Amino acid sequence: MTEDSAFFDLRDDSRVSFDRPECIHRSEKGWAELYRVERDGKFRVLKVLRSGLRGQQRYEALLRKEYEIGYSLDHPAIRSVYSYGHSDALGNYIEMEWVDGCSLAEYLATHRPDVTTARRLLLQLCDALSYLHARQIVHRDIKPANILLTHNGLNVKLIDFGLSDTDGHAVLKAAAGTESFAAPELIRGEAADCRADIYSLGKIFAMLLPARKDVVRRCTDEDRDRRYPDAASVAAALRRRPWGWLPAALLLVLAVGLVLFLLRPTVPEPDLPAETEQPESVISDPVAIDELFRQATDMILSGEDQ
Secondary structure, three states: OOOOOOOOOOOOOOOOOOOOOEEEEEOOOOOEEEEEEEEOOEEEEEEEEOHHHOOOHHHHHHHHHHHHHHHOOOOOOEOOEEEEEEEOOOEEEEEEEOOOEEEHHHHHHHOOOOHHHHHHHHHHHHHHHHHHHHOOEEOOOOOHHHEEEEOOOOOEEEOOOOOOEEOOOOOOOOOOOOOOOOOHHHHOOOOOOHHHHHHHHHHHHHHHOOOOHHHHHHHOOOOHHHOOOOHHHHHHHHHEOOOOOHHHHHHHHHHHHHHHHHOOOOOOOOOOOOOOOOOOOHHHOHHHHHHHHHHHHHHHHHOEOO
């Protein structure tokens, strides 16, 4: 006997439509607002200018630039952008993917992720930044509020390219960001490259994996030339065991001690009756000692997870 499959509840969510948008984010200090709408049976997000800024050339150019950057991207850890349009009620808008989730800031307010989860989220973020930087795009506003985590699967979705810049754009090139996460060169008003995002990534790293101070320190170095050169290098450092060199170091110390012991000066012993000759220990063989040193050195230099 088999059971037929069926919907448990056929009532549609009729709260929103393109004609009746639902405001999901509004800020008095920000320049944009977000609305949720339904189009062709799917939820979408519309990003529009605040009512007092609509029609102003500078802000309209900012909205258009964000659309052009976002539309060029196709990555699972970056929110998709679909179209640029106009509504009589809302003005010009960017139509974007609806993400059912919460921001990293909201998540960390109520959760403390374990090491495995934190590593996975950071690796997804590194992958998204590598994708951006390979296209000469600098996000310039990496912070917990701009990193969404999906409720289904807890996956990263990087959002908000309103302050981003590319090599190809000639407008709105002024330094920008959020001060508590922005690289020093951005705060000083200097031109920024992908290492500005690496600095902000280090701040996120410190929140998710504070024990990895080695990675955080290098990401957030005041001198951009001493930071990791790209997000792929940060991901490689994350995969590397922080204490992976310790067993090899102990082996090296043991090898050095053994060599010193074998080379120590000896006191001549009195002649004794000849005994059965014992085979010479392999550890006194110079070739075996060299091999021991080589193995220890290789272990120190490799410290990565298999």
